[in-house]
Amino acid sequence: MTATMSQVGGIVRRKEDPALIQGRGVYVDDIKLNGELTAAFVRSPFARARITSIDTSAALAIPGVRAVYTIEDVRSLGPLLAQIPIGKLRPLLADGVVNHVGEAVAMVVAENRYQAQDAAEAVLVEYDQLPASVGLKFSATDEVKIHDDLDSNILHTWVSHDWWPGVFELEDHRPAIAAAKERDDVVIVSQEMVNQRLIPVAIEPRAVLADWSHGYDRVTLYTSSQIPHAVAGAIAKTFGLPVNGVHVIAPEVGGGFGCKLNVYPDEVLVCFASHKLEAPVRWTETRREAGYSTIHGRGWIGTATITGTRDGEILGYELDALADMGAYSQNFTVAIPVLGLYVASGQYNIPLAWSVKCVATNTQTTDAYRGAGRPEAAYYLERAIDMFATEIGMHPGDVRKKNFFKKEDFPATVPIGLTMDSGDYVTNLDKLLESSDYAGLKAMQTQARSEGRYVGVGLSTYVEVCGFGPSILAEFGFGWDGYGLPSSFSGSGLVRINPDGSATVFIGTGPSGQGHETTWAQIVSDRLGIAMEMIRVAHGDTTDSPMGIGTFGSRSAAVDGAATYEAAEKVRSKASELVAHMLEASAEDVRFADGGAHIVGTPGHKVTWAEIAEVAYKPHKGPEGMEAGLEAHAVFSPGNATWPFGSHIAVVEVDVETGNVDILRYLAMDDCGNVINPMIVDGQLHGGIAQGIGQALFEEAVYDENGNLLSGSLVDYPLPTASDLPMFELDRTVTPTDVNPLGVKGIGEAGTIGSAQTLVNAVVDALSPLGVKHIDMPMRPKKVWQAIQDAQEA
Amino acid sequence: MKVSMTVNGRLVNGDVEPRTLLVHFIREELALTGTHIGCETSYCGACTVHVDGEATKSCTMLAVQAEGADIMTIEGMAKGDELHPVQEGFWERHGLQCGYCTPGMIMSGAALIAANPSPTEDEIRHGIEGNLCRCTGYHNIVKSIEYAAAKMRGETPPPADWEEVSA
Ligand code: FES
Ligand code: FES
Numbered sequence: 001m002t003a004t005m006s007q008v009g010g011i012v013r014r015k016e017d018p019a020l021i022q023g024r025g026v027y028v029d030d031i032k033l034n035g036e037l038t039a040a041f042v043r044s045p046f047a048r049a050r051i052t053s054i055d056t057s058a059a060l061a062i063p064g065v066r067a068v069y070t071i072e073d074v075r076s077l078g079p080l081l082a083q084i085p086i087g088k089l090r091p092l093l094a095d096g097v098v099n100h101v102g103e104a105v106a107m108v109v110a111e112n113r114y115q116a117q118d119a120a121e122a123v124l125v126e127y128d129q130l131p132a133s134v135g136l137k138f139s140a141t142d143e144v145k146i147h148d149d150l151d152s153n154i155l156h157t158w159v160s161h162d163w164w165p166g167v168f169e170l171e172d173h174r175p176a177i178a179a180a181k182e183r184d185d186v187v188i189v190s191q192e193m194v195n196q197r198l199i200p201v202a203i204e205p206r207a208v209l210a211d212w213s214h215g216y217d218r219v220t221l222y223t224s225s226q227i228p229h230a231v232a233g234a235i236a237k238t239f240g241l242p243v244n245g246v247h248v249i250a251p252e253v254g255g256g257f258g259c260k261l262n263v264y265p266d267e268v269l270v271c272f273a274s275h276k277l278e279a280p281v282r283w284t285e286t287r288r289e290a291g292y293s294t295i296h297g298r299g300w301i302g303t304a305t306i307t308g309t310r311d312g313e314i315l316g317y318e319l320d321a322l323a324d325m326g327a328y329s330q331n332f333t334v335a336i337p338v339l340g341l342y343v344a345s346g347q348y349n350i351p352l353a354w355s356v357k358c359v360a361t362n363t364q365t366t367d368a369y370r371g372a373g374r375p376e377a378a379y380y381l382e383r384a385i386d387m388f389a390t391e392i393g394m395h396p397g398d399v400r401k402k403n404f405f406k407k408e409d410f411p412a413t414v415p416i417g418l419t420m421d422s423g424d425y426v427t428n429l430d431k432l433l434e435s436s437d438y439a440g441l442k443a444m445q446t447q448a449r450s451e452g453r454y455v456g457v458g459l460s461t462y463v464e465v466c467g468f469g470p471s472i473l474a475e476f477g478f479g480w481d482g483y484g485l486p487s488s489f490s491g492s493g494l495v496r497i498n499p500d501g502s503a504t505v506f507i508g509t510g511p512s513g514q515g516h517e518t519t520w521a522q523i524v525s526d527r528l529g530i531a532m533e534m535i536r537v538a539h540g541d542t543t544d545s546p547m548g549i550g551t552f553g554s555r556s557a558a559v560d561g562a563a564t565y566e567a568a569e570k571v572r573s574k575a576s577e578l579v580a581h582m583l584e585a586s587a588e589d590v591r592f593a594d595g596g597a598h599i600v601g602t603p604g605h606k607v608t609w610a611e612i613a614e615v616a617y618k619p620h621k622g623p624e625g626m627e628a629g630l631e632a633h634a635v636f637s638p639g640n641a642t643w644p645f646g647s648h649i650a651v652v653e654v655d656v657e658t659g660n661v662d663i664l665r666y667l668a669m670d671d672c673g674n675v676i677n678p679m680i681v682d683g684q685l686h687g688g689i690a691q692g693i694g695q696a697l698f699e700e701a702v703y704d705e706n707g708n709l710l711s712g713s714l715v716d717y718p719l720p721t722a723s724d725l726p727m728f729e730l731d732r733t734v735t736p737t738d739v740n741p742l743g744v745k746g747i748g749e750a751g752t753i754g755s756a757q758t759l760v761n762a763v764v765d766a767l768s769p770l771g772v773k774h775i776d777m778p779m780r781p782k783k784v785w786q787a788i789q790d791a792q793e794a
Numbered sequence: 795m796k797v798s799m800t801v802n803g804r805l806v807n808g809d810v811e812p813r814t815l816l817v818h819f820i821r822e823e824l825a826l827t828g829t830h831i832g833c834e835t836s837y838c839g840a841c842t843v844h845v846d847g848e849a850t851k852s853c854t855m856l857a858v859q860a861e862g863a864d865i866m867t868i869e870g871m872a873k874g875d876e877l878h879p880v881q882e883g884f885w886e887r888h889g890l891q892c893g894y895c896t897p898g899m900i901m902s903g904a905a906l907i908a909a910n911p912s913p914t915e916d917e918i919r920h921g922i923e924g925n926l927c928r929c930t931g932y933h934n935i936v937k938s939i940e941y942a943a944a945k946m947r948g949e950t951p952p953p954a955d956w957e958e959v960s961a
Contacts, residue, residue, distance in 0.1 A: 011954075011956045014885070014888065016893070017890060018885070021877070021881040021884050021897075022881065023826070023828015027830070029831070114811060202894075203832045203894045203895050252894075254830070255891075286834060287833040512892050514891070680888070682956075686932075686934065687930050690931030714833055714835070715837065720932075721923045722922045722927075722935065723919040727936070728933050
């Protein structure tokens with residue numbers, strides 16, 4: 001057997017991969033239980049309607065159909081629980097009214113999928129159609145109010161100087177910005193921009209399988225989720241069970257990107273059906289159905305305004321926006337813009353006035369999609385900065401640098417009262433400008449223009465926020481209290497040395513491709529000198545793992561990784577005592593490496609991990625009075641969030657005849673603090689950038705005025721393919737954080753947060769000779785072509 | 795309806811509903827769950843298998859249409875402990891994250907190299923256009939296929955983006 005000793009910072013092939021590349025990975029839909037039944041849903045064809053009758057008799061008569069459930073069967077369970085219960089909570093099945101196309105009205109359970117599909121079609125539902133409220137601006141007028149029991153479609157307004165009343169006393173920057181606008185030496189740029197609604201599209205559709213054991217009085221739920229513990233809490237609370245009566249298992253999860261960071265009605269309903277029918281019940285969404293059954297993301301329209309001097313000093317940044325919540329609030333829905341508020345003023349030390357109204361519409365719920373609020377915030381800010389730079393004729397890098405927080409400003413307090421841990425923005429941007437030969441790119445652009453080609457160079461910088469702390473944020477809603485689990489977003493790790501000297505590491509995360517098994521094994525291998533092959537990392541199982549928050553917000557390494565580091569330190573400390581006893585030396589002189597331990601200065605004087613474990617589990621061989629066994633659990637509660645940052649450049653060429661955008665190069669200089677596995681970090685950036693490019697160029701969830709989703713299939717919702725994207729040219733600066741002992745910040749969302757506006761800045765730069773000042777995403781050829789025509793006419 | 799075909803070198807028989815898709819037959823009747831379903835409408839490529847040597851989306855075919863065919867799925871690619879070079883390439887070059895698109899990508903990549911042993915980056919990108927990946931941005935998938943193609947030509951694969959891969 002190979003023994004790979006890993007160090008934090010090293011490249012190691014992933015432990016996850018051998019199963020996955022051989023088709024032996026197990027996702028929910030791959031699990032089969034004896035006697036299992038299959039569910040299918042009857043869905044609303046209307047965006048808003050009253051249900052006048054539901055007739056299930058024909059469906060029930062189909063052979064193999066075991067049950068058809070409506071709200072009458074499940075009303076007593078209450079609505080779907082949400083962590084942030086602002087707005088209208090979703091009923092488990094439509095309750096008298098439907099509020100978006102595709103809302104589940106009834107659930108059919110049958111012996112196989114064909115019977116279930118046939119039965120779902122045989123359920124007769126009669127509706128009285130009602131006027132729908134679709135389109136953010138229209139919905140915000142309350143002309144059609146969606147929910148009778150709410151005062152307004154506007155569910156909440158987030159305002160920068162008053163976002164957490166009673167905790168932060170913040171200065172209102174609006175008067176100062178208004179005064180600046182009166183000065184006669186200022187330039188004001190202002191633009192309304194759309195940050196369109198997106199469908200996350202993890203390639204694995206969501207799947208659930210519940211098995212309620214009456215004998216053991218416990219339900220096991222397999223679900224494709226990023227937050228298994230939260231789901232367990234929600235199921236327990238809904239059914240009135242203690243949380244140890246619910247066993248949630250998230251096996252391999254085929255991508256999440258936030259869409260599996262939710263508790264869904266189907267998760268509750270399959271448990272309900274399994275309880276009633278005394279058989280396992282499964283449901284797997286189809287791709288088309290996913291547009292109705294899984295959350296969407298983004299969906300903002302807003303006006304960004306910058307007021308500044310001609311020499312580039314920014315005197316105020318304002319954003320006035322509407323954000324689409326959809327019809328019902330689920331997990332974080334109304335709180336998503338807060339994550340944008342965290343980075344509303346970006347890397348800049350500037351006055352801020354930010355207001356985002358959360359608006360209900362007759363559409364599918366929105367919630368976290370990779371970046372969650374932060375890509376939207378970065379988009380408006382960085383587009384506005386670019387327009388300001390163009391307007392005053394200044395280098396876009398110089399404008400940014402002039403207004404950046406400087407290295408010596410850290411820890412730096414932003415206008416909304418939070419403190420950023422560490423940063424060195426000027427160095428990061430300068431390194432990218434130099435390595436990309438920005439001046440050379442601009443010279444190439446000039447050359448291309450002289451040949452009649454429209455080449456553009458887009459620049460954007462960003463700061464984002466990960467690993468939310470401190471724990472007091474739980475009182476703002478950052479925890480799983482809504483699911484009956486009083487908690488904050490801390491991390492957990494348990495490191496167990498088994499009697500044979502192998503190690504098992506239990507973590508509370510819910511990865512969906514981030515490589516936690518490898519990264520966490522590296523952390524432990526680095527601390528304890530145990531070979532990577534001898535470490536197994538277990539996650540996604542609520543019975544095995546300590547209480548875990550899950551994987552989202554780029555939090556796992558910075559919070560749970562830190563917990564595992566601390567657990568490994570505790571193991572190391574006890575193991576040092578054991579080794580000191582075995583080798584008759586002092587514990588301070590024990591060093592762990594190469595599959596065992598030795599005494600410093602005498603590498604030959606050593607023991608293996610198997611030998612150490614034996615002594616640990618046979619206390620008569622160990623030091624007098626020492627407790628047997630060798631394992632430790634640690635909970636890490638971060639004292640602050642971490643704030644990664646970076647700079648991106650896109651080089652594009654636009655075909656002005658067709659409007660087609662070709663990406664010639666994409667360069668990124670990211671800073672996520674220390675790096676545990678550079679290969680995995682770069683992989684996260686590749687995927688994140690691709691999703692930002694997807695938003696910039698291709699993707700959009702389109703509803704017509706009647707609330708029909710026109711882009712529910714992958715034909716109408718084009719994802720980037722391999723031939724749409726270039727090789728990514730990545731580099732990094734390293735500015736560690738002192739928020740956690742690993743010095744890591746998080747990287748899962750950075751690529752997405754940095755990229756969409758980089759592309760738009762590049763395309764607008766390419767077309768600036770034609771007078772184009774802005775193009776809304778997605779910049780599909782027709783829209784680009786139209787923007788060129790409009791600019792020419794103006 | 796009765797159906798029989800060869801799957802990964804083994805003759806298999808089944809009795810299926812006529813509307814059963816090949817992908818469902820493979821996953822549910824044969825319990826070969828490495829072939830995935832991402833869309834069921836021929837867009838994502840997660841269900842790609844080889845049918846008589848051709849990369850084929852198994853959600854676009856009925857099981858009965860594969861009567862008598864020779865099918866290879868991801869489970870048939872490794873020879874015992876020895877990975878297929880494309881599988882090895884994906885491991886060596888971090889060509890996967892969540893792994894859901896991976897079996898389909900590997901099957902498409904292998905078919906692509908069989909048809910064109912020295913594909914350029916552009917040919918690889920176009921060759922896997924029918925396979926969607928939401929995790930990797932394709933960068934390392936292209937590198938993985940380049941690695942495999944070189945290996946299969948008996949050449950040393952181009953170096954990784956990073957300097958060294960341990961063990
Ligand atoms: S499942 Fe066959 S192409 Fe998507
Ligand atoms: S690795 Fe997740 S979809 Fe490709």
